[in-house]
Amino acid sequence: MIVRTLQATRDTKRQINSKGWNSVRMLLAKDGVGFSFHITTIYRDAELHMHYQNHSESVYCISGRGSITNQANGEVHAIEPGTLYVLDQHDAHVLRATEEMQMACVFNPPLHGNEVHNAEGAYALSADAIED
Numbered sequence: 347m348i349v350r351t352l353q354a355t356r357d358t359k360r361q362i363n364s365k366g367w368n369s370v371r372m373l374l375a376k377d378g379v380g381f382s383f384h385i386t387t388i389y390r391d392a393e394l395h396m397h398y399q400n401h402s403e404s405v406y407c408i409s410g411r412g413s414i415t416n417q418a419n420g421e422v423h424a425i426e427p428g429t430l431y432v433l434d435q436h437d438a439h440v441l442r443a444t445e446e447m448q449m450a451c452v453f454n455p456p457l458h459g460n461e462v463h464n465a466e467g468a469y470a471l472s473a474d475a476i477e478d
């Protein structure tokens with residue numbers, strides 16, 4: 347059994363800071379459960395263009411507000427506390443935060459730890475594992 351807290355994981359090597367967001371990766375590939383689990387903060391006014399070509403992702407909004415645009419058809423969906431979106435088709439999308447948002451994110455296959463978006467807004471399938 348694995349038991350961790352967000353407070354103890356924040357500000358360790360498991361927290362990745364990037365432009366417009368940070369991600370506390372509470373579960374990673376090295377934890378061996380087949381998915382990774384992150385608490386992601388999207389900063390107010392961030393506009394993130396993403397296209398996870400190698401991963402499926404589920405994102406649940408805990409707090410804050412924004413929107414997600416499906417690049418395939420231009421549809422815009424509001425995001426508010428309680429909203430779940432799932433990128434089940436490797437969907438190209440744009441995420442916008444009108445308020446700072448706290449998101450719970452699950453990736454399959456799991457991330458290794460240090461991934462940040464490449465020029466296409468994707469994560470590589472392989473990456474170095476972080477050392478706790």
Ligand code: 9YT
Nearest residue numbers: 367369384386405449451
């Ligand atoms: C919501 C979202 O996709 N944000 C980008 C960061 C990503 N969730 C991550 O690495 O945790």
